[in-house]
Amino acid sequence: MRKLQFYLGLALVGLVVSAALVSLVWTPYDPLQVVPADRLLGPSPAHPFGTDGFGIDIASRLLVGARYCLLVGIVSVTLAALVGVPLGILAGQVGGWVSEVVMRLTDIVYALPALLLAILLAAIFGGSTLTAMAAIGVATVPAFARTARAGTLQVMAADYVLAARACGTRGVALAARHIWPNIAALAGVQASIGFAMAILAEAALGYLGLGTPRPTPTWGTMLRDSQEFLFTAPLQALWPGLAIAVAVLGFNLLGDGIRDLTDPRLREAS
């Protein structure tokens, strides 16, 4: 059952990744080519998902959209992990006022929704993929910092850390040799879930017009464009919505799967 969850997650994520990879070398049609004569076609052998309000092939746009979905996910999660995990380890390892400062800072960022941050950044720099990634990344830092801190506190209480201290290991060496390897799986789970959140956030930003600008096809902007045809051509909204759901579900299942498979307590029981 646990393995099934993991493999299902892997399959869904694999689908998104392959779509992105395929789009780099081949798309059925030009995803930017407006064909006024072909507006709002239903599914057909020529256009399996139909065409959008500009007569562009939806399948082609979905494939290219996968690219942006992954790009935003990878960059924002990496950014968040690179900042959040070391902060969390620092807070857990040093404790005291350092921990207080780090945790209060993350509280503040937590209280600030990613959307607000994105609006802020978009207002200053103009909405772009970059501002969307930055906003989502910064907003995800606290989740990583908290997870890393909780994991670190657990590791710090273990006897092997005491033994390592008696061996003279401290500071960065302690973090690199003992703490990080033992919280890496935890960070992996967080990354997976963060990825799902990032995809959702990117779609939301795209939908609001605060992310990647037109005409670049992202799933969020596709959803937005479909809005005006919601009653005449509801399938327009279905496809990008489905794509987002597949990606989010995939990464969530993958995260749960990693957690279950790497938890020694659960592993022993199975």
Add this chain to the structure above:
Amino acid sequence: MLAVEHLTVAFGRRPPAVRDISFAIPEGGRLGIIGASGSGKSVTALAIMGLLPEYARVGGSVKLGGAELVGLPDHEYSKLRGDALTMVFQEPMTALDPTMRVGRQIAEAYRLHAQGSKARDEVLRVLAAVGMPDPARVADSYPHELSGGQRQRALTAMAVINRPGLVVFDEPTTALDMLVQAQVLEMIDGLLRATGASCLFISHDIAVVAQLCAHILVMQDGQAVEQGETGQLLRAPRHPYTQALVAAARKGAVRG
């Protein structure tokens, strides 16, 4: 009272954790099972209690008062558990619900299997029976407000409140200090004597088992390597493993 025949328990594709174990405990009798960690002694206890996870495969027969327990559906089993058949676990802190007063937890075990509202009286009676000097105060305490020994007494009270025919103790004193262990063992001895309940006592410490049980079964790698009357087994252990255990216990003796 309890008759176990050819009990075998296997998990998944791994070799069986318990292989072909047979023993019997007469009414009022006491059997001690000793073995190292991983020898299958706790699995045997859980098999008798019907508390193994679903993916465990249980073979052979476990009869309580003549009724077959292996293959009993869980809702039938739960009627027996806590009533005819009870268990005291090793870690009294995790076996008690930290958010509930001790008295209520014990009363709960009582109400599940009996009618009437004299639960409180019964709880106080049984707390006194397990040697609590101030039953009323203990009943109104939360588990964390009690010491390790008191928690283990409370668990024992919960296990005997329905006057079960058989109580299974799984390393009940291993988590306790020696001074407390001695007191709790003495309490268990007196309680079993008073109630006439049969007992299956599981431990890794042969000296503890010898103190309490008239018969001993020695387990190693899932198998019963030797069983017999306690005095006989200590005087003339036949299996090399039993010999090593007895020798180690004799060597560890420090009282002059």
Add this chain to the structure above:
Amino acid sequence: MAELYRVESLCRRFGGAAAGVDALAGVDFQIAAGERLGIVGESGSGKTTLVRLLAALDRPTSGRVVFDGMDTSNAPESALRRFRARVQPVFQDPRSSLNPRMRVGDIVGEPLRSLRVAHTSGRVGEVLADVGLEPEAGKRYPHEFSGGQRQRIAIARALAPEPQVLIADEPVSALDVLVRGQIVQLLADLVATRRLTLIVVSHDLSVVRDLCERAMVLRQGKIVERGPVGQLLAGPRSEYARSLLAAIPELPE
């Protein structure tokens, strides 16, 4: 014999001045070089706190620990490198005292690396052999070993920097009954051949009897009895030590 450890009015309080608990409430003793001292106590006696203070892994609330003339209780970590190479602890449960994600070779070599102890490339293999393990064990992970073998690995790690003092905190109580004797024997042999100073903390009097010549009984953070081990076992003077001795389950004759 030369005095190696001097412990003066050692106190350790947990949880603040008002509502706190004194884990150690004023402890004084000395240990001579080459001595084998047993510290007997039950949970809550303060023995684990004492081990940590002796190994400079915690700081006292008041009082001090002086090792070979150096006050370790208030020394900064950077000044403790020499001390750590000379004093090594072995913990109770090797399941938790060995990092599950490190290879045994790296675990045993850790003090050499971290303390920058000069050593030959074969040092890790040598200490593994000293505790009765194959040099190939270094390539494997802790979970591939039995409990007794894991405790051997922990002992090998402690021996790697060639310490002068070994502090063993309940070294066998997490192990199976039959393995305990082997580990006790290993410790006894190592102490004899290397002329180690040994501090054994245990609630198990037979371990203290087999390894130590002198013992202290600790109760609620205070020493209630001290003297030669033989005397403690044959004629304990304190009420507490007497009841402790009487509580040990033993086989009938």
